[in-house]
Amino acid sequence: MTATTTAPLAATPARTVRQPSARLRAWATRAPLLPALVFMIVVTQLPFVATLVISFFDWNALYPKARHFTGLDNYREVLTDADLRHSVWTTVLLTAGVVLASLVLGLVLALLLDRRFRGRGIVRTLLIAPFLVVPVAAALLWKHVLYNPEYGLFNGLLHYVGGPQPDWVSRTPLLAVEASLVWQWTPFMMLILLAGLQSRDQQQIEAARVDGASDWQIFRHLTLPHLRRYLELGALLGSIYIVQNFDAVFTITSGGLGTANLPYTVYQSFYQAHENGLASAAGVLVVIGSIVIATFALRVVSSLFREEVSRA
Amino acid sequence: MSVLRRGGLGLLAWLAGIVFFLPIAWMALTSFHSEADAATNPPSFTAALTLDGYREFFGSGGGASPWPALINSTVASVASTLLVLLLALPAAYALSIRPVKKWTDVLFFFLSTKMLPAVAGLLPIYLFAKNAQLLDNIWLLVVLYTSMNLPIAVWMMQSFLAEVPVAVIEAARVDGARLPVILARVVAPIALPGIAATALICFIFSWNELLFARVLTGVVAETAPVFLTGFITSQGLFLAKVCAASLVISLPVLAAGFAAQDKLVQGLSLGAVK
Numbered sequence: 001m002t003a004t005t006t007a008p009l010a011a012t013p014a015r016t017v018r019q020p021s022a023r024l025r026a027w028a029t030r031a032p033l034l035p036a037l038v039f040m041i042v043v044t045q046l047p048f049v050a051t052l053v054i055s056f057f058d059w060n061a062l063y064p065k066a067r068h069f070t071g072l073d074n075y076r077e078v079l080t081d082a083d084l085r086h087s088v089w090t091t092v093l094l095t096a097g098v099v100l101a102s103l104v105l106g107l108v109l110a111l112l113l114d115r116r117f118r119g120r121g122i123v124r125t126l127l128i129a130p131f132l133v134v135p136v137a138a139a140l141l142w143k144h145v146l147y148n149p150e151y152g153l154f155n156g157l158l159h160y161v162g163g164p165q166p167d168w169v170s171r172t173p174l175l176a177v178e179a180s181l182v183w184q185w186t187p188f189m190m191l192i193l194l195a196g197l198q199s200r201d202q203q204q205i206e207a208a209r210v211d212g213a214s215d216w217q218i219f220r221h222l223t224l225p226h227l228r229r230y231l232e233l234g235a236l237l238g239s240i241y242i243v244q245n246f247d248a249v250f251t252i253t254s255g256g257l258g259t260a261n262l263p264y265t266v267y268q269s270f271y272q273a274h275e276n277g278l279a280s281a282a283g284v285l286v287v288i289g290s291i292v293i294a295t296f297a298l299r300v301v302s303s304l305f306r307e308e309v310s311r312a
Numbered sequence: 313m314s315v316l317r318r319g320g321l322g323l324l325a326w327l328a329g330i331v332f333f334l335p336i337a338w339m340a341l342t343s344f345h346s347e348a349d350a351a352t353n354p355p356s357f358t359a360a361l362t363l364d365g366y367r368e369f370f371g372s373g374g375g376a377s378p379w380p381a382l383i384n385s386t387v388a389s390v391a392s393t394l395l396v397l398l399l400a401l402p403a404a405y406a407l408s409i410r411p412v413k414k415w416t417d418v419l420f421f422f423l424s425t426k427m428l429p430a431v432a433g434l435l436p437i438y439l440f441a442k443n444a445q446l447l448d449n450i451w452l453l454v455v456l457y458t459s460m461n462l463p464i465a466v467w468m469m470q471s472f473l474a475e476v477p478v479a480v481i482e483a484a485r486v487d488g489a490r491l492p493v494i495l496a497r498v499v500a501p502i503a504l505p506g507i508a509a510t511a512l513i514c515f516i517f518s519w520n521e522l523l524f525a526r527v528l529t530g531v532v533a534e535t536a537p538v539f540l541t542g543f544i545t546s547q548g549l550f551l552a553k554v555c556a557a558s559l560v561i562s563l564p565v566l567a568a569g570f571a572a573q574d575k576l577v578q579g580l581s582l583g584a585v586k
Contacts, residue, residue, distance in 0.1 A: 029406060029412050030401075030412050033407065035399050037418070039399055040462055047437050048436075050436035052435075112328060112480075117319075117321070119321060123329035125573070126333040127329065128569065128576070130336065132566045133558070134519065134562045137558035141339050141555075149536030150353060174450070191577040195496070195577045233581060244460060249546055261430075267523065271527060276439075283431055302420065
């Protein structure tokens with residue numbers, strides 16, 4: 001019980017009178033943070049700085065002696081190389097296509113799940129499952145089990161209705177990769193949008209309904225504006241993950257048939273072609289692209305975050 | 313009319329659930345078929361069931377055994393998750409319960425590192441590992457997976473620890489409880505479900521990772537997703553084996569994901585959505 005009175009008394013004068021002790025205490029507060037902070041700076045920031053430096057060198061790992069500084073040559077080469085330019089375009093198409101399609105599908109599913117019906121929990125579980133398949137396994141599933149022209153499930157089902165038997169991957173390679181990713185990412189979007197739907201102000205919706213608003217009017221004027229930031233968040237987080245996608249491209253097409261995106265190209269240019277300088281320049285370009293997305297993402301996250309903090 | 317429509321929409325939701333789950337159900341069914349039955353067109357839904365695909369996957373047919381890869385993945389995922397918790401818990405404490413000055417800035421620094429594409433750091437990490445003789449070493453992956461998951465964990469745990477009412481902690485302190493006691497008796501019971509969910513999500517991301525594992529490991533430290541890349545090129549009749557492999561390797565993720573279902577959104581949206 002004595003601590004009741006001494007603790008606050010001891011704390012107050014120390015802060016005002018003894019300066020070093022206050023500084024000590026500030027460091028004591030910071031101390032638990034430092035290991036994580038130092039770890040992150042060393043493991044994530046230093047390699048990036050190294051990438052930046054390497055990107056200014058002409059450096060093929062097979063000819064290490066010929067390494068020399070070339071300024072912006074690698075960037076010029078990356079930006080003028082037809083293959084690399086194509087991979088930038090592929091990355092944009094892949095990311096935008098997957099994000100938009102899974103966002104729309106996710107919205108529809110979230111709206112369906114936002115109402116009471118028998119077995120809602122089971123349906124939710126069924127819908128989440130695709131997101132919980134290991135990405136390489138999911139890509140293998142689509143490549144061999146669904147898309148295979150001879151014994152894949154798609155052509156098997158088409159067989160019943162006497163439909164054509166297309167070779168999905170070689171006919172529409174990018175679409176084939178995108179479809180598998182949409183399947184995996186729709187549950188992600190659905191979960192975020194469902195959380196958004198469930199944080200709506202129910203009283204406001206009831207009031208609108210009492211005033212005679214139709215379902216569509218409620219959706220258009222209440223639900224959609226409320227969902228806007230959740231849609232943005234889903235789109236931005238989805239973009240950040242899908243811009244970096246490697247697994248699906250690597251597995252389904254091995255980067256062939258014009259589906260090589262930037263991460264695959266970076267992987268290929270140093271892992272197979274041993275062009276360290278070029279790979280780094282391409283890597284820096286991926287980062288610049290991501291920073292553009294990330295700036296918006298951070299803004300959305302911080303506005304949601306501030307709302308949470310002020311609500312608490 | 314309204315009842316009819318409501319029933320219709322429920323049916324539609326069920327239909328959507330089944331369509332999305334169908335590929336997984338088909339994968340599971342195929343994994344229990346013989347290779348000959350797995351590769352028919354039209355598909356054989358009612359063929360006899362067998363465990364041959366699983367036997368084949370676990371190496372009875374003379375192929376490489378998946379056990380070393382499964383063990384490597386377990387080591388990499390569990391060890392990195394523990395390391396993440398060790399680093400993230402004190403950090404989250406300093407960002408929520410006794411916040412440092414400008415704690416939101418620190419929080420956003422962690423988040424911004426997550427937005428740096430992994431591929432950008434890959435080359436220097438590869439060169440470093442090569443020089444330090446760390447290629448094909450599972451502990452290198454442990455360190456990298458820790459850095460990959462630390463921002464997510466800090467964000468999630470910050471939001472879970474912030475849910476512990478300050479008044480309760482103050483009351484315990486006033487009653488003379490020391491920090492370890494406060495952490496164990498007051499903070500832990502409230503934050504534990506959240507911490508568990510965080511750990512499960514970190515486990516999933518580590519288990520799934522391919523790019524780093526593919527580039528930085530070889531024979532010894534190969535992980536389960538790298539093992540799966542062995543199935544990229546077709547090898548005659550091997551569908552049942554592929555399905556068995558994909559399913560077995562996805563099982564830990566499915567289990568962890570369903571266990572963390574309620575907190576999954578919070579983790580995936582880095583704590584922005586509750």
